[in-house]
Amino acid sequence: MFRFSTTTPSGAELVVPPGWLTLCHACDLLSRVGEVPAGGTARCPRCGSVVYRRIRDSLDRTLALALAGLFLFIAANAFPFLALKMQGNVTDTTLSTGVSALYEQGSPIVASLVLLTTIVAPFLQIASLIFVLGPLRLGIRVPGQLHVFRLLRRVQPWSMMEVFIMGVLVSLVKLLDMAQIVPGIALWSFVLLIPVLAAATSSLDAESVWRRVGFVR
Amino acid sequence: MTPNSANSSVENLASCHDCGFVVTLEAGAHHVKTRCPRCRAVVHRRKPDSLNRTWALVITAAMLYVPANIFPVMKVISFGKAQEDTILSGAIYLLVHGMWPLALIVFFASVVVPLLKLISLSFLLISVQRGSNWRLVERTKLYHVVEAVGRWSMTDIYVVTILVALVSLGNLATIEAGMGAVYFAGVVVMTMLAAESFDPRLIWDRARESNG
Numbered sequence: 001m002f003r004f005s006t007t008t009p010s011g012a013e014l015v016v017p018p019g020w021l022t023l024c025h026a027c028d029l030l031s032r033v034g035e036v037p038a039g040g041t042a043r044c045p046r047c048g049s050v051v052y053r054r055i056r057d058s059l060d061r062t063l064a065l066a067l068a069g070l071f072l073f074i075a076a077n078a079f080p081f082l083a084l085k086m087q088g089n090v091t092d093t094t095l096s097t098g099v100s101a102l103y104e105q106g107s108p109i110v111a112s113l114v115l116l117t118t119i120v121a122p123f124l125q126i127a128s129l130i131f132v133l134g135p136l137r138l139g140i141r142v143p144g145q146l147h148v149f150r151l152l153r154r155v156q157p158w159s160m161m162e163v164f165i166m167g168v169l170v171s172l173v174k175l176l177d178m179a180q181i182v183p184g185i186a187l188w189s190f191v192l193l194i195p196v197l198a199a200a201t202s203s204l205d206a207e208s209v210w211r212r213v214g215f216v217r
Numbered sequence: 218m219t220p221n222s223a224n225s226s227v228e229n230l231a232s233c234h235d236c237g238f239v240v241t242l243e244a245g246a247h248h249v250k251t252r253c254p255r256c257r258a259v260v261h262r263r264k265p266d267s268l269n270r271t272w273a274l275v276i277t278a279a280m281l282y283v284p285a286n287i288f289p290v291m292k293v294i295s296f297g298k299a300q301e302d303t304i305l306s307g308a309i310y311l312l313v314h315g316m317w318p319l320a321l322i323v324f325f326a327s328v329v330v331p332l333l334k335l336i337s338l339s340f341l342l343i344s345v346q347r348g349s350n351w352r353l354v355e356r357t358k359l360y361h362v363v364e365a366v367g368r369w370s371m372t373d374i375y376v377v378t379i380l381v382a383l384v385s386l387g388n389l390a391t392i393e394a395g396m397g398a399v400y401f402a403g404v405v406v407m408t409m410l411a412a413e414s415f416d417p418r419l420i421w422d423r424a425r426e427s428n429g
Contacts, residue, residue, distance in 0.1 A: 007403075021239045022237065022239060023230060023231070023237075023239055024233035025237065025355070025417075025418075026357050026360075026417045026418065027357060027417070027418060028232075028360070028418040028421060028422070029421075030230060030239075045353075046421075047354050047355065047357045047421070048354060048358075049361070049396070065398070069397070071264050082382075082383060083377070084355065084383040091362045091383060091384075092357065093382045093383055095325070097382040098378035098379055098381055098382035099276070101378075101381045101382050102377075102378060102381055102394055105381070105393050105394060107276070107398065107399060108400050109402055110374060110377070110378070110398050110399055111392055113374065113402045113405075114374065114375065114378050117353065117371060118375075126249045135350040145257055145259075146257065149256075150236070150256055150258060153235060155238050157368070157409065157413070158409075160368050160371050163368050163369055163371045163372055163375065164371075164375045165378055166322065166326070166369070166372045166375070167371070167372050167373075167374075167375025167376045167378070168318055168375070168379055169319065170311070170322075170323055170372065170376045171375075171376050171379040171383070173311060173314070173317050173319055174311070174315050174376070175380070175383065175384075177314075179383075179388075181383070204410065206236070206237075207237065210236045210237070210238070210255055210256060213238065214254075214255035215254060215255055
């Protein structure tokens with residue numbers, strides 16, 4: 001199952017050597033990416049879109065943030081999210097309560113979309129980062145890394161946790177004069193997970209990862 | 218590397234949509250699927266059938282936008298009385314209750330963003346089809362904005378979800394999702410897919426052609 005790689009040592013820094021060719025994803029201009037200093041950005045000379053960004057300690061940073069994200073994700077799903085106090089009655093809800101309630105009411109489409117964007121997509125994001133970067137950090141190859149890393153790119157636009165928090169905010173205001181709302185541990189975990197996952201995403205140097213996991217049969 | 222003085226050598230290059238690797242496509246072999254040697258994804262020079270797909274999704278989203286705003290997204294039943302809320306009345310409720318910053322955000326996210334997205338994508342599509350040379354950089358930026366801002370339209374869907382979760386379990390009131398929510402979810406998904414299927418490189422292709 002595991003194959004120890006002899007050519008690539010385990011290491012924190014994955015460096016992309018300068019001089020490689022790239023086509024701008026926005027305007028298709030062919031350009032050569034020169035020496036990019038750590039923390040620096042290479043832009044398309046024609047349209048200004050970012051072509052490559054080199055992040056200091058990309059692998060370690062991204063992996064650490066993804067692992068932190070995994071714990072926060074578990075907490076966000078395991079503990080009470082919001083509780084509603086109304087005339088002595090307390091209703092406890094978790095993150096998935098809304099999804100199941102919508103489903104039971106006969107709105108499977110809306111329920112699935114909420115499930116996808118607030119639970120499934122964030123989980124896939126975190127899990128695939130760990131699955132791809134973990135073995136890289138340890139210097140081993142795991143079958144399927146390539147496909148999982150491709151999946152990550154597809155999943156990203158559908159992960160909408162920050163928008164969900166906006167929804168929570170609006171809901172709180174709407175219920176303000178009707179009932180008392182008590183935020184739970186899961187809500188705080190969820191709120192923390194947003195910057196953690198955003199940082200993990202922006203510290204990922206995809207080009208250097210492709211160079212390590214790509215070109216396999 | 219071969220010199221790129223003429224455009225002909227560049228014409229055969231394509232960047233893999235999944236991993237960005239620059240791949241040389243066989244000239245004249247359009248029916249053969251080329252796979253990226255690095256990540257194994259199918260490589261296209263441009264997103265396949267981009268204009269038609271994007272138009273189809275934009276038109277679908279525009280048609281869904283009407284019922285999404287007319288039908289109620291939420292039904293509140295309390296003490297036997299039912300009150301229905303549309304997207305717009307939800308924003309007005311916040312405004313009336315003095316929460317104007319939040320009202321503005323909701324109005325912007327649910328009413329303005331989808332509309333602006335549809336208008337911007339239509340504008341981009343038409344300008345590409347007409348081979349326009351006008352403000353290429355700004356149009357590319359417009360596309361990036363459209364791509365980034367669309368997700369905020371989900372706010373109202375989430376509000377309905379959270380209110381349903383919190384209130385439907387209590388005895389005093391019940392909140393149900395209305396027909397409008399389904400249409401609205403459709404608008405969000407269709408506009409996101411439309412933005413994804415549009416290929417911004419077409420903006421530059423057509424301009425290059427008309428430049429000669």
